[in-house]
Amino acid sequence: MNLAYFLILFPLLPAVLLLLTKNYHLQKWIVVISSAIIAAASIVFAIQHLHAGGEYINIISTTPNILVTIGDILLALTFLFVCRKLPLKRYWIPLLVVIQYGAVIFYELVGKIPETTHYLYVDSLSAVMALVIGIVGTLIAIYTVGYMKHYHHEHPEIKNRSNQFIAAIFLFFFAMFGIVFSNSVTWIYFFWEITTLCSFIMISYSQSEEAIHNAFRALWMLLIGGLAFAFAIMILADKTGTIELQKIMMMKQSIVLLPVLLLCFAGMNKAALYPFGNWLLGAMVAPTPSSALLHSSTMVKAGVYLVLRCSPILQNTAAGGMVALIGGLSFVAASALAISQTDAKKILAYSTIANLGLIVLCAGIGTAFTLWAAVLIIIFHAVAKALMFLAVGVVQQQTGSRDIEDMEGLIAKMPLVTITMLIGIAGMFLAPFGMLISKWAVIEALTIRNPIFPTIVIFGGSLMLFFWTKWMGKIIVVKQRQHGFEKGIGIEWIALIGLSLLTILTCVCYPLIGKYALVPLYGPTPMLSYGVEITILTMLALMLLPPVIMLMRHKHLVFVPPYLSGINVTDPAQFRGSFGAPEAWSFRNYYINKFFGETILTKWTITFSLVLMILMFFVRSF
């Protein structure tokens, strides 16, 4: 039996088991063991498929197809059940469900969906995605067990349904593996909507008013994407006579451009690009692991994965250019918006939108080199972003705040967590770590095209540099050492340390990833040339020096208090002013709200992106 089946189906087992038990230790072992199995299976799967070309997995029996139809019906009913408490004036949310599922289920039952046996397709891209889900995702799952225990300890008012929460995570894996292995568009749609449902369950977890409000906002925004998906399925079934993604990508651009654009629309919607960025920002009310999951390995990555799959059709079309521009706009705007934020999770959310924008920008251009860069960003971003969310989650639980300003001097309170955080941040923007390698590749790849695209990347990248460095600076302010803040972090360490190592490892192994995963997909690229590899290795070797220098003992140091423009008193946070009395001083970062504030930028960004989306559908005839 092919491992693809196993990877899709196996996560259902722990999901069901978890629903049955409320015992913490039992939950822990179920999660750890099944995570290990999934991770191991995804690694074996990747070894089997990374260097090989694409391969169809035939399914002769019609049973799975019938199951998917039944699944669609159940999902539709579940969505309607979820909407039962909504006030009547929000009738359009269930209406969205009824229209899309009405159409899709009708097509399925009547038999209008073209027959195929190639329901599954696996190639290097699926293998890379499987690795990301199977390793990063399961590390998050392990972290969740420890996190939820603390969470309910801190919030006794919230009913403990952590088993359901973790079960939803495994259901998520089921859906994600389904999406990346499926070749049939109807199957992808089925799994697609499961991820929507799972994120709804996670966002609304605390059942507070804000959580439910944000969960419904996410639901309706994502259902719009689902609606586009349903339209795409209908058009494909009626016009092209095939629902196989691979076949569609080999057809003539003029025939399939509209359904492919609809799929891209759904993908960008799931990837929370503007104008849909707000659902991801609202999703922050959920417990932190779910943010980590939504932002790094699952959900949004499903969105960009689909856009990447669609890129062969987008290449060299005006519509593809529009897709690229929407991505570029999201990249620059979200990076700018992140500067104005003090809430760590919100900064992370904006940076996710920005990075996904960059991936979509690459996919919209669609040359081999840009796609190559895009897949690299997917890998690096998944690892580093998961690490950042988990570290922020731990900091919030241990210090009671996730505000960047409160993190001043974190290194003196929680040195180990801070170091993982520094690795995560460095992985997000600093040379020679992952994201920078990919950004470099992007600039190289885009420069061959119109200079407007590299300019977008350069400006977005500079904005990113600004907010990451000031965060980094804030946490490394050296203050008096405070003990005891790292006590009580248990199973979470596995995820934190594992992801830190992965961040470094993916960077060191980048030529291997490039050679074995991406060359079979997109062919050789200039980024794998000898000179470039030597340069990156040199930089990596140099990066070993800072920790060594920091650990060395220095001789003959004379310690002095910082200059405060007055007489220092024993407390370094105070100085004696001109009137002789001790005065306190404090320092806050720049947030530049008058340029990059949400009130200014958000509405413009949404307006522009809406215009671009409309243009995307209109210019397709060019």
Added chain:
Amino acid sequence: MHWIIWCILGIILTPFLGGLIAGVDRVVTARMQRRVGPPFLQPFYDVLKLFGKEKLVVNRFHGDFVLCSLIFTVASVGLFFAGQNLLITIFALIVGNVFLVLAGYCSNSPYSMLGAERELLQMLSAEPMILLSAVGLFMVTQSFDIATIITSGKCLICYLPGVFIALIYVLTIKLRKSPFDLSTSHHAHQELVKGISTEFAGPSLAWFEVIHWYETIFLLALLYLFFASTPILGVIAILFVYFLEILIDNINARVKWELMLGSAWVVTLVLGLGNLMLLYGIQHI
């Protein structure tokens, strides 16, 4: 293997050249202000004296960040002279700058932290244009490799005059010269005490100066690339540009950061991107 020789030569000779330029800078500035000024070698005397001083530090990590900054700045110059990829050399320079900013932050001194934050603003203002100039050089020579760019034999300045002028504009920001000396200043009139370098003393201040020399040479070398086909003209152009920087430094008062950021981006978009779009248009007609 002669790129290794170039790399080592660049790394060894740069501080001497950089220090000399700093000396000339001080003498010319003094003459502009009707002073005699120090001897040409004064920067070397200063730095050597600083190395001999006591290591006054606010905490034990403070000096380490300066050293890290030095490593990556030197690496960027080394990669540049080795003729490697222009983008990665710029990124290495950025890493060096980031470590300098972190040094400012780690001191837990308000003046130093504010200086660090302003240094970040200076980077935000200048970085886009510097990277964009690399894009411009690629558009003409079809390569990011510095070795290829130098040997291309094309009159790069003829294709990229706008990019060159915009680069001169942000050069003032990178060299921290008035009116854009926000994070720290060579002049005594700094409202932030000494900004990011407030807490540097003794050897770490000496390293800070050396980093600045390396950075100066890197930027001037970047300007030289535009004249790579005619070396003599290139040297003259660099000398002229540096003289212009000294002049600008002496006749301007410090501006607010809003003006720096806004004007730098406008210049980048209008002159830099405008030049590139025009070039793109000509190439694709």
